[in-house]
Amino acid sequence: MSHGKQFTLYTHVGGPNGWKVAILLEELGLTYESIYLDFQKNEQKQSPHVDYNPNGRIPTLIDHKNGDFVLWESNAILLYLVDKYDTEKRFTVTDENQKHIVNQWLFFQASGQGPYFGQAFWFMFYHPEKVPSAVERYQKEAQRVFSVLDGVLAKSPSGWLVGDKLTIADLSFITWNRAAISTILKEFEGGEVEKKFPAFYAWHEKLNNRTAVKKLQDVQASLKK
Structure with a gap:
């Protein structure tokens, strides 16, 4: 198989998880081609994508x-990329305990942030019936996730989640946080995210201002467009 770029990334124009991977590819200076699947046509669950990914996501x-x-x-994917291609350890750590803390945050993002935020989007915008109790539940869960992050970051001298540097733990939260601030919590918090979660918001803005x-x-x- 001959390719001009090192990676092929199957992704989606709006899906936060795909953009998360693209951010790290950009940060590491790795070349890649993005293939944007059309969810309206169910392309994520068809060949050739499903031949690579049986989960169809x-x-x-x-x-x-x-x-x-x-x-x-x-x-x-983030762990693979830093393990294999982050030779300068720019986005990972060498201390054994801190490695486990990075993994802790990656698990929290995958089990706490992504699913709850995704459910909030579903019930707010895509579910065929209005279910106010479900919307409120997941808005409150999004608020809880922000509160957890804010509390930890407020105590961090460096302003990062692990040690004194930016890692994939931080990068993993960017895209879902951005989506939640602009939609899920905009209504629920009345635009008060910056005031209610100042350490979180400062961290988020620091990440958002990175070139990649x-x-x-x-x-x-x-x-x-």
Whole structure:
């Protein structure tokens, strides 16, 4: 298989998890081609994507320089990329205990942030019937996740989740946080996220202002036009 770019990333224009992987690819200076699947046509559950990813969800990454190695689940992909390609340890740690703390946050993001925020979006915008109790439940869960992050970050001298540096633990939260601030909690908190969760918001803005993140925000905006 001959490819001009090292990676193929199966993703989606609006899906936060795919953009999370793209951010790390950009940060590491790795070349990749993004294939944006059309969920309205159910392309994520059809060939060729489902041949690589039996779960039929995005993102899916193919590493053409590693024998077309295929990996899915966004945080598993982040771990793979730093383990194999972050040779300068820019986005990971070397201390054994801190490695486990990075994993802790990746699990929290995957089990706490992503599913709850995703359910909030579903019941707010896509569920065929209005279920106010479900909307309130997941809005409150989003608020709880922000509160957890805010409390930890407020005590962090560096302003990062693990040690004194930016890691994939921080990067893993960017895209879902952005979506939640602009939609889920905008109504629920009345636009008070910055005041209610100041340490969280400062961290979020620091991440949002990274060159790679801003570049991909522009790419995403252009694709949505």
